[in-house]
Amino acid sequence: MATAAEEMNRQDALQGIGCSRKRKEDPRFVQGKGNYVDDVKLPGMLFADMVRSPYAHARVKSINKEKALALPGVHAVLTADDLKPLNLHWMPTLAGDVQAVLADEKVHMQYQEVAVVVADDRYIAADAVDLVEVEYEPLPVLVDPHKALDPDAPILREDVQDKDTVGQGPRKHPNHIFTWEVGDEEATDRAFEDAEVTVSQEMYYPRVHPSPLETCGCVASFDKVQGNLTVYITSQAPHVVRTVVTLISGIPESKVRIISPDIGGGFGNKVGVYPGYVTAIVASIVLGRPVKWIEDRMEHLSTTAWARDYWMTGELAADKDGRIKGLRVNVLADHGAFNSHAQPTKWPAGFFSIVTGSYDIPDAYVKVDGVYTNKSPGGVAYRCSFRVTEAVYLIERTLDVLAQKLGIDKAEIRRRNFVKPEQFPYQTVLGWELDSGDYHTALDKVLAAVDYDGLRKEQEEKRARGELMGIGLVTFTEVVGAGPSKSCDILGVGMFDSAEIRVHPTGSVIARMGTITQGQGHETTYAQIVASELGLSSEDIQIEEGDTDTAPYGLGTYGSRSTPVGAAATAVAARKIRAKAQKIAAHLMEVSENDLEWDIDRFKVKGVPGQEKTMKEVAWAAYNNVPEGMEMGLEAVDYYDPPNFTYPFGTYLCVVDIDKFTGQVHVRRFYALDDCGTRINPMIIEGQIHGGLNEGFAVAMGQELPYDEEGNLLGNTFMDYFIPTFVETPHWETDYTVTPSPHHPLGAKGVAESPHVGSIPCFTAAIVDAFSHLGVTHMDMPHSSYRVWQQLHALGLDKHG
């Protein structure tokens, strides 16, 4: 008879769900044996480097390749003219627009790709770039999105100027991309007219860049003999890349292999297809040799997927007790020169309509206008869950503004407006069905942990002494796990995901998923799931992702979708295996299937102690002794189309002290409570939270990529671009509650973007709170000491003596 201790041992031996087991991928990384794209070396490999425009808007009058081609070791210099016969000088974007691969008579942004040189090594390639002579005729530059729709604004996209849509509905001006509306405008306007109190707050969410430490790159290798194209690439969506490559090149998918090896951080930066990839592929096809393209940091910050750049106005209508009656939001979205940001097809502003947040809001209306400017293309990236960062920022800030106007405590106003536990699943007025949540418990837990009342008391005392201390509170709801195929597709492919699991005769396992880790620990967490589902130790479960020749089709990893979708596919596939295994076990023990029950790692005959078969024993039998009519083997594949998104949530609280003479902000405390439903590996979750909080800290406190009036991009190196070091980074405190998702096979929701989504408004909230007694309702990011000082200087707080 199994004792509790024996059962615990068997459970522990699995190192399955819930276990903070060490990561299986770590041994190679700590020994420098990771395999990143720039580590790939193929025989005969050449190097590509880009000639880029110094101008933000200009005609390309001529390109002289002579000197570059004359440099020994240079094999090719390609321009748009060379790509035209292949119809590859432009490529489709994920957002329904087109983007120039190499500038076609015109450049639309500074650093735009104008020509690619291919040489024996990266040193010669760099020299060759300097030798390409390009003549430009500068054109008037448009960098202010507020002026993009002026009647006399320069027309940026001559290539689409006669089109009345660029894939996202009708447009009203050559620089206009889309207008997206959701909600009932009339009902919302009425709510505002009838309201006892209304507030309105403008806020800008600056352009920032995820800046993983590994830049983007690829090695493209076209085998002339077999007609196969292999591309090693920094991609968070290798199957999507394969399909796109086929669509634009004509090479059948069966002859295209995309490999995302180890990736040095993605954060949404490595989803799209960049001109560097396309030109490397073309060069490889033309030259018949592998071609490597690795961008440097300035190129990375200047041209690859960045995030945000949303000019938002948030309005709330409420009664005098702070109960929200209506939410109205207007956004001007600066998309840069091409609409290339990653999004499911029908969502031009991503999931921004989650903007009702954690609150029970009866009427809401959102309008987003997207425009072109002479800047690099993008907008969706950086742990944003498709614009959820912007949405949560908007609602949390505006709610604080309402609280300040009414003199209601910022925690209390949230309590009064929370969706209540009994209201779940909750239909928001803008169309989302929040699966589960318990916002009150999370809030209470955090407030108790930090002694919120004590902090408010301390703040009062400090204010009396003229000291600046702020408390920021954010209670966010995230939406992740894109997504149900009826509403979510990327270029027409539904946003399901997949898992294929095979159990070997001796009981170890290989499993492949359509997602792709960039540091999230999938080799460990997926193994833990399979371990718990199949009763086999996660040590013996091999997880592979990223090779489109072997992994089942998936939409990749971004928007925290691996756990909601990929892990669901994994669990369902594993359960198919267990169902078959049950039949085999029944056959082996000569009982009916229904006589068996599953216990941790084995099938037991109900009521007959000692009659049992472990999954390991079943695995062996699967290859030699299966019931009549059943095929051999023990494997399954599942393509999981989620019925809904998942909605992790959290409560974050931040305490800051501000040096009123320099504007420096000291983050004294940051307490982050997250609820992501079932927790697969608590250690990995905590690591994700730390990382997301740090990236949020960077965004809130210092990151920006401003353009000057000429369209020159400023701050595009690590000299200026704020990546916090060990010294600047605060200490993080983490906590959790568990409210499982009712529709997910494991009850798990995904978590990795929550800390970024939730922390950014929390830093702003804390800093504004430090000044709120002086009437300040909002301060735009980044909260550099310079900008904070400007606020306190304007209030005369920095006078000595």
Place this chain on the structure above:
Amino acid sequence: MIPGEFEYHAASSVDDAIQLLSAHEDAKILAGGHSLLPMMKLRFAEPAHLIDINGISELKGIQLDGDTIRIGAMTTENELIASDILQQHCPLLVDAAKLVADPQVRNRGTIGGDAVHGDPGNDHPAVMLALDAQFVIRGADGERTQAANGFYLGTYWTGLEEGELLTEIRVPVMKVGTGHGYNKLKRKTGDYATAASPVVLSLDGEVCSEIRIGLTNVAAMAVRAEAAEDLLRGQAITEALIEQAAPLVMAACDPAEDLRGDAEYKTHMAAEMARRSIRDALARARS
């Protein structure tokens, strides 16, 4: 990321380095390399020749020589920090070195390179001014000494002539009754100063007998806030007097506007760093 081509020469001695400098036009000295090589990788600098002086032992070492400390120009920032002599006799240099760049860069970056490179963001020049340091310089015509005060003429323009090499920096031993302060406001580790101020002052009883206030990265080159010094010198320095000096510190600034801040912010921060450094120097002078 990739520098242009150049010819490389490893100098074996100071005289060898000077000879190489005069033999080659368009030559740059490779000291720590952490100002020069990044510029070359971005192709902002493309010298035809690099003269590596890392192998010259004569340029290393820190010695106490009576009332003077002699520091070889190729002494690295970490060597400054680790030096018992400096910790005891010129702690301002130690405090300043600790705030330069990051640990790896401090293993290569040298006091000499930082002192004469000419970038207004370099940390040591203002410290040299505050210490009233002397530079020992050798050229084809032999050796000379020049005071740090008056050495900094503009951006990338110093008193170092073509073909000359800085070999040694001499700073005075800090005496009893002298104190220093160093405050550097920066956006993050590894950044140049938004504003920094080294201060050295001496007290005679409660009266300030001498004071030098250096300012970093708030003008075309490192400067002294001389009008502020004149106000404080010969007085008992009170908080009220410091406040009177603050606008004079601001008036000594003429900063470039950049992402660190506009002119208004930088001048205010220069004054704030100076305030803090004066207070720190006072406390140390009294102890």
Place this chain on the structure above:
Amino acid sequence: MAKQHISFTLNDQQVDALVEPRELLVHTIREQLSLTGTHIGCETSHCGVCTVDLNGDSVKACTILAIQANGGAVVTVEGLADADGLHAVQQAFIDEHGLQCGFCTPGMLVRAHRFLQENPDPTEEEIRSGMSGNLCRCTGYQNIIKAVKSAAQKLQQA
């Protein structure tokens, strides 16, 4: 300028290479000597993923000319483990979840390895300051600090 022959020890092995003067040490290590553990993350000497040990000092290999390593001793991440297994810092990073994507990890390890020789019993503040030349985007640094502390303890017990 013609390529020059250089020779140095790399992880205790004598190695040779032919380099242009402008060749950066990080490229020589990665391309000619095929040790790709040391990475490249920026061109302005900020990020530290290229950190190696040169003659007993932590340096950024992207800001050293290969020719400057001539006659010297270089240690990279591949040289930290020995016949007995992983070095204490490597094991500590695994134990304390001090890595996620792994890209900054070699530089962190090589720096931590040297840092603990410079300061065998560091406080948290000293770790933060001592490692401030190495950036990380994934971990938020907190578990790396725990790893360095844990390694310090193990090394002191040894």
